[in-house]
Amino acid sequence: MTTVSDPSTRVVHPLSPTTEAEVAAVREVLAGAGMLGEHVRYAFFAPEEPVKSEVLAFDGGDVERRFRVLLLDLATGQSWDTVVSATARELVSARELDPARDGQPPIIDAEFEFIEDVLNAEPAWLAALSARGIEPAGVRAVPLSAGVYDYPEETGRRMARAFGFRQDHEADHPWAHPVDGLVAYIDLTNRTVDRVIDTGVVPVPGSSGNFDDPQVQGAPLEGLKPIEISQPEGRSFTVDDGRVRWGKWDLRVGFNEREGLTLHQIAFDGRPVCYRASVAEMVVPYADPAPVRFWQNYFDCGEYMFARYADSLELGCDCLGDIHYLDATLADDLGNPKTVRNAICLHEEDQGVLWKHTDIFTGAREVRRQRRLVVSFFSPIGNYDYGFYWYLYLDGTIELECKATGVVFTNATPGEYATEVAPGLGAPFHQHLFSARLDMTVDGLTNAVEEVEAARVPMGGANPYGNAFARSAVRLRSESDGQRDASPGTGRVWHVVNTERTNALGQPVGYVLHPQGQPTLLADPASSIAARAGFATRALWVTRYDPAQRYSAGDFVNQHPGGAGLPSYVTADRDVDGQDIVLWHTFGLTHFPRPEDWPVMPVDRTGFTLKPAGFFDRNPALDVPAPDSRCH
Incomplete structure (x- = not known):
């Protein structure tokens, strides 16, 4: 195990739970290495666990903690697979991914957030909604992973596919109102729509899916008495730094x-x-x-x-x-x-x-x-x-x-x-x-x-x-x-x-x-x-x-x-x-x-x-x- 160089990230076991100080230390290392620009986002972060033999041989002493981070540049689509030592505060490795060979990093929240704006700027999408008599402002877009199919033009590009669901009011669950026969293929890096597939107008179902509406739930079921679970002498297990007995x-x-x-x-x-x-x-x-x-x-x-x-x-x-x-x-x-x-x-x-x-x-x-x-x-x-x-x-x-x-x-x-x-x-x-x-x-x-x-x-x-x-x-x-x-x-x-x-x-x-x-x-x-x-x-x-x-x-x-x-x-x-x-x-x-x-x-x-x-x-x-x- 490597000697710990940063007391703020010291832990007692190689498998101790991740701490906020370690997350902060990893970010500082990546920023110092010039890898965090304005448009760069984390697509993945997790402990890089030591190999089994090291953990099984551990009997106390200093612990090195490494973390794996996938970085994605939203502006260019470039991505990197990195490993950072939070204890030594150093970048251990960094490799740029080849999307055509390696695949893409996971989809992240920042990409979900702009999908509706992208769709509502696409004439073909707006025309499809108009043909169905649906206002774009009332449609919730559901972006989904694209998979890999026989579309050579998508190779190496970061793609998603999106359905629309009509939402009739703020508390309405749109899953009840799918806008069917319609899907959009979206380039997440360029924030553009590659194609809109419209196979024809299908009536949007009108039944409510609002399971949290008291009128839908009906009167509470009568006759169910409270169940109380108690352990007067307390629980039988102990937890210490993630270790459970x-x-x-x-x-x-x-x-x-x-x-x-x-x-x-x-x-x-x-x-x-x-x-x-x-x-x-x-x-x-x-x-x-x-x-x-x-x-x-x-x-x-x-x-x-x-x-x-x-x-x-x-x-x-x-x-x-x-x-x-x-x-x-x-x-x-x-x-x-x-x-x-x-x-x-x-x-x-x-x-x-x-x-x-x-x-x-x-x-x-x-x-x-x-x-x-x-x-x-x-x-x-x-x-x-x-x-x-x-x-x-x-x-x-x-x-x-x-x-x-x-x-x-x-x-x-x-x-x-x-x-x-x-x-x-x-x-x-x-x-x-x-x-x-x-x-x-x-x-x-x-x-x-x-x-x-x-x-x-x-x-x-x-x-x-x-x-x-x-x-x-x-x-x-x-x-x-x-x-x-x-x-x-x-x-x-x-x-x-x-x-x-x-x-x-x-x-x-x-x-x-x-x-x-x-x-x-x-x-x-x-x-x-x-x-x-x-x-x-x-x-x-x-x-x-x-x-x-x-x-x-x-x-x-x-x-x-x-x-x-x-x-x-x-x-x-x-x-x-x-x-x-x-x-x-x-x-x-x-x-x-x-x-x-x-x-x-x-x-x-x-x-x-x-x-x-x-x-x-x-x-x-x-x-x-x-x-x-x-x-x-």
Whole structure:
């Protein structure tokens, strides 16, 4: 670790939360290097974490803290990928990006802000609105990532595509009134419209989408009594500089604008389980092939840095119980510190029965209650709101639950590829596909993956009555082996085992990834989105650890032509048997919207579970105390 040269940026651990002083120091270094001009904005800011070996070897002393910043010049479209040491106060590296090869930095707020002015200066856009009898002042523009299609004239240029939604008054939710059959292609650098595609006038739906209107909500439901959650003796966990201890669990909590919540050095009873866990990417591909909508897909992590919009959570609204909140310190477009108050929520929840038995021979009657530690955050991005909830259980189980709510995207042409959710209002079919990056350290660094599933045994000599079934286990030995699909019909799971450690029964210690087995990417394999979201074509990828391989779709997702990320990482076909490995798990929702999803969508859930399998010699939760003396 490098000696700290600036006391104002001193931290106690390589993974300590980002501080405002560090954000300010990074900006001063970039300004001093002449990289922050009048039109230059931050497109990305996050800690550049040290390599795993350095963190695992850390035992105190000085810490060097580096941060990665993507810079975008709004006037020229030039962009740079930089790394800055906040402690040494020096520019470590800077590389100008080649947009045609590398892709573009994420879209930023400053670009959203001028879209309506650009559209309202375009005669073709104004003519299309006039043909529909719509005043431009009443149209809200929704600029969206452009993707990459067969438009050679867009190569190397920073583009967006925009829909219009009519807003009838200031409190009116415009999602209810899509101006369909119309889209504009916009050059964000020149602030001009390349083309307007108008396939003809479609009636704008008139139904209200104002779910926050008391008249729409109706009289409050009667009979619901208050639920109060109390812990008279206080919470059972402690938090110190991002380190969380609860029961036998010990971990660190981090946050950045691209992945949101990150968990680090997760250990149970002093034994490592997972070095780093995060949602490294999410993509939302839409199914409508219409001329104005075929391009519609969003990488909410890689194109929008969705966690920069994280909500400030409120007790009684977002979280119930004895809550501990953590703030998240980010950087705004100008590189100044921006702290999101109460971005992360930590609390305990009762989770029903943990284990129970009443014995007919001895009369023993024992029951214990399960509880879980919840670490969560919520972020709105456009029309949707996403919640990410990591759960840690008393029996060593880890679970991630992603919650999708908000407002479904709309069109005015319900039909083969959309559900009619209100009169004349459609909600196109789409998917929400997440990619979890799980840097596993199951009892150490020498891990391997076995694909385990149920196997039928044919009736015959060894199975004369046909009742037998067995378990099939296949070791995934290379990165080419490690590209797998789920198989709900056979109960397929993936065991992450340590190749050098066994339990008291001589079995390899392990943890099991249980997928939910929902569809992966449904777009055609030859499509643009399949090339750009290659990670979403498989439920599991297993790779050798490489500190430079951090994101499922690559470093620069916006307008990248495809092939980056996991498809590129695995071309080396490295050995993953008894190695330091990373699991990448694709999971998600295939959403055929319902009328019940309008005007605001009840939470839909998806996720996965990691459960110990042979990691312990017996039930690790035998020592959980009984809930009450009367329960013996």
